[in-house]
Amino acid sequence: MTAPVISAQNLSLTFETNDGPVHALKDVTLAVEKGDFVSFIGPSGCGKTTFLRCMADLEQPTGGEITVNGVSPEEARRARAYGYVFQAAGLYPWRTIGGNIRLPLEIMGYGRSDQDARVQRVLDLVELAGFEKKFPWQLSGGMQQRASIARALAFDADILLMDEPFGALDEIVRDHLNEQLLQLWDKTNKTICFVTHSIPEAVYLSTKIVVMSPRPGRITDVIESPLPRQRPLDIRDTPEFIEIAHRVRDGLRAGHGDG
Amino acid sequence: MMRSVLPVLSVVAAIFAIWYVASIGLNKPWAEDKARRAGVELSTSELILDTWSQKKPRLPAPHQVAAELWNTTGAMVQQGRALSKRSLIWHGWITLSSTLLGFVFGTGLGILLAIGIVHSRTMDMSVMPWVIASQTVPIIAIAPMIVVVLASLQVDDVVAKGVISMYLSFFPVVVGMVKGLRSPGAMQMDQMKTWNASRAQTFWALRLPASAPYLFASLKVGIAASLIGAVVAELSLSQDGGLGARMLGGSYYGQTIQIWSALIAAAILAAGLVAIIGLIQRITLKRMGMAA
Numbered sequence: 001m002t003a004p005v006i007s008a009q010n011l012s013l014t015f016e017t018n019d020g021p022v023h024a025l026k027d028v029t030l031a032v033e034k035g036d037f038v039s040f041i042g043p044s045g046c047g048k049t050t051f052l053r054c055m056a057d058l059e060q061p062t063g064g065e066i067t068v069n070g071v072s073p074e075e076a077r078r079a080r081a082y083g084y085v086f087q088a089a090g091l092y093p094w095r096t097i098g099g100n101i102r103l104p105l106e107i108m109g110y111g112r113s114d115q116d117a118r119v120q121r122v123l124d125l126v127e128l129a130g131f132e133k134k135f136p137w138q139l140s141g142g143m144q145q146r147a148s149i150a151r152a153l154a155f156d157a158d159i160l161l162m163d164e165p166f167g168a169l170d171e172i173v174r175d176h177l178n179e180q181l182l183q184l185w186d187k188t189n190k191t192i193c194f195v196t197h198s199i200p201e202a203v204y205l206s207t208k209i210v211v212m213s214p215r216p217g218r219i220t221d222v223i224e225s226p227l228p229r230q231r232p233l234d235i236r237d238t239p240e241f242i243e244i245a246h247r248v249r250d251g252l253r254a255g256h257g258d259g
Numbered sequence: 260m261m262r263s264v265l266p267v268l269s270v271v272a273a274i275f276a277i278w279y280v281a282s283i284g285l286n287k288p289w290a291e292d293k294a295r296r297a298g299v300e301l302s303t304s305e306l307i308l309d310t311w312s313q314k315k316p317r318l319p320a321p322h323q324v325a326a327e328l329w330n331t332t333g334a335m336v337q338q339g340r341a342l343s344k345r346s347l348i349w350h351g352w353i354t355l356s357s358t359l360l361g362f363v364f365g366t367g368l369g370i371l372l373a374i375g376i377v378h379s380r381t382m383d384m385s386v387m388p389w390v391i392a393s394q395t396v397p398i399i400a401i402a403p404m405i406v407v408v409l410a411s412l413q414v415d416d417v418v419a420k421g422v423i424s425m426y427l428s429f430f431p432v433v434v435g436m437v438k439g440l441r442s443p444g445a446m447q448m449d450q451m452k453t454w455n456a457s458r459a460q461t462f463w464a465l466r467l468p469a470s471a472p473y474l475f476a477s478l479k480v481g482i483a484a485s486l487i488g489a490v491v492a493e494l495s496l497s498q499d500g501g502l503g504a505r506m507l508g509g510s511y512y513g514q515t516i517q518i519w520s521a522l523i524a525a526a527i528l529a530a531g532l533v534a535i536i537g538l539i540q541r542i543t544l545k546r547m548g549m550a551a
Contacts, residue, residue: 056453057452058449058452058453077452077453077455078455080454080455082453083453084449084450084453086446086449086450087446088446090446090447090450092464092465092468093547093548093549094468094471094546094547094548094549103454103464104454106464107451107454107455107456107460107464108454108455135548136548137548
């Protein structure tokens with residue numbers, strides 16, 4: 001057993017607002033192992049995005065401890081230990097798809113030929129080969145989000161942090177991207193933390209489902225999924241799948257009851 | 260095409276109509292005065308024709324201004340005297356050169372100040388109020404002082420006029436570029452942070468390209484302001500010529516037609532400059548995928 005990739009101990013984050021303190025996170029303890037696919041699910045205000053942002057050093061916790069790859073989130077960020085995929089694709093309209101994927105590589109100082117090779121590799125990975133020279137506006141929303149995932153994969157980060165990346169997409173596109181994301185996870189053996197508020201999405205994708213509830217933001221249940229690594233879309237009709245989904249729903253309801 | 264031309268033409272026609280009527284009213288006293296002294300009685304049509312053809316009218320009629328414009332531009336080109344000191348092309352060129360110089364100065368200063376303001380909280384707090392205060396000082400009051408100071412420093416006249424243009428044109432650039440450089444959203448800035456991008460990298464890759472639409476909007480205002488600055492500067496440095504010097508000379512000798520033709524020439528010049536920037540804006544933003 002190796003050390004966890006992400007480890008949080010009694011992590012708390014309190015925002016001071018004009019209406020008094022808001023406990024975005026309170027005493028959150030969790031370990032994410034290498035190669036895990038962890039989903040964070042819960043109603044809005046439960047702190048799932050805040051937790052992800054703490055891992056990424058985009059928010060500073062006010063209490064407790066968190067390490068990423070055994071070091072502080074800031075050191076991990078400086079070492080470019082993770083790729084972050086936001087809710088919106090956030091591609092630059094003045095850069096081509098290839099240029100957008102190249103951007104973090106340019107910032108990190110990869111050599112020109114290395115950049116070219118990496119852009120090709122990740123475009124293949126997200127099935128966007130041939131779209132390198134296209135501009136973002138020439139692509140559909142789903143394709144743009146795939147390009148933004150490719151951008152997060154282009155450099156050598158073992159961790160992928162994803163904040164509701166498919167939240168704005170329709171059901172059919174979302175199914176397809178979920179399937180692709182699983183294959184990608186299987187191929188690259190990355191550790192993925194994935195924020196969502198869709199129960200089927202969380203159950204379908206994850207090896208571990210973290211159910212959270214609001215006021216204060218906390219973890220109410222952690223479910224280790226018994227589903228195999230290889231998951232065809234129709235696994236969602238099996239009794240195991242439905243049972244896990246049930247447990248997630250119960251956890252969400254319990255969190256709401258005392259909230 | 261017709262849909263956009265028709266309203267413009269109607270407005271122009273209305274302006275001309277008002278202009279002709281106004282010149283009748285304003286020039287009538289002089290026409291009546293002349294007639295009284297000559298002891299003749301003017302019919303209404305004679306009176307109107309006189310108000311539209313006086314040598315030094317209070318308000319010259321449009322066709323008089325048009326004729327003067329032609330005589331000092333096209334007609335002089337036909338005579339091969341395009342760059343004579345009596346030609347508006349020569350005066351226009353003088354004004355244009357200090358306008359462009361001041362525009363380059365002003366744009367450069369404006370962008371530099373905006374970069375400083377966006378990146379330094381101290382500059383944001385200290386410089387911005389002065390930038391705004393600078394524009395509350397009437398340019399016509401400080402232009403002669405700038406001329407005197409720069410002349411004593413042996414600075415070339417064109418540069419002195421450029422500095423006055425700069426004084427007016429840097430302001431819209433600062434305001435627009437501060438807004439433009441701050442236009443990337445929290446998500447885009449966070450994204451840069453996740454890549455551990457330096458400030459310089461964030462500036463070149465994100466802030467600067469994102470500010471392009473704001474820059475062009477500012478440049479349009481800036482170049483028009485720069486032209487005004489050049490004209491005002493020429494009132495203090497009239498020995499060098501320029502459209503401002505033409506206006507000043509005209510007002511010394513009561514040459515209203517000359518004043519008006521210089522005014523119209525300045526307006527045409529400004530419109531042309533703004534149109535050129537508008538064209539560059541359209542092409543650039545379209546290529547950047549940011550066309551509005």
